[in-house]
Amino acid sequence: MWERWWTNLAVAVVALVATSVALPACSNPTDEGPAVYAGVASGLVMAVLVEGDAFVAYTCGDESVLDSNTAWFRGTLTDAHEISVTDHPTSRLEMQVRDADISGQLETLGGTQTPVLARTDESEAGIFLAEEGDCRTALVAITTSAGIRTQGAHFCAETGPFFQVTPIRPVATLGDGVDVSFTDDTGPREVRLQRVAAR
DSSP, rough: OHHHHHGGOOOOOOOBBBBSSOOOTTTBBBTOEEEEEEEETTTTEEEEETTEEEEEEEEEOGGGGGHOOEEEEEEOOTTTSSSEEESSSEHHHHHHEEEEEEEHHHHHHHHOEEEEEEEEEEEEEEEEEEETEEEEEEEEEETTEEEEEEEEEEESTTTTOEEEEEEEEEEEEOTTTTEEEETTTEEEEEEEEEEOOOO
């Protein structure tokens, strides 16, 4: 069973994924919430929340690589302001955290290495999450020039299987939550997701 770490998180206003905006320094979070970084890489979208020395990172694979590129990470930054996750069952994440961006590499179980870059984002984008028992339903929302892009998955183990998540209504504005649907082994489901903070 996963550690219910998010019960120690404040479910608060977060903003997340895009490739070009500016946000306050990641090492100096304010009452407005954590620093939010977001980006698009080959075969995945990514969002990272940093508040103090705590971080949450979520990568969500494209449909064809959903199982291999979807992973949930959380932990504490190193003294050198780095994200270093080496004990995840399917992936390894190494990233350098700076005020304007986070860059590094995601390595999947098969040895595929994907360079990743996430920039700060003050827009409506974010990480959204719901949990039920041992299961998570998580969504990344990314702001792009064409509007808000969403990508997410439902999973009950860090190794999968993963089921693609779709917003129930077109996403023009997000606020603090979003309703999504997916079909898992039990049939069609609908779930309300809430924004996640790093703390």
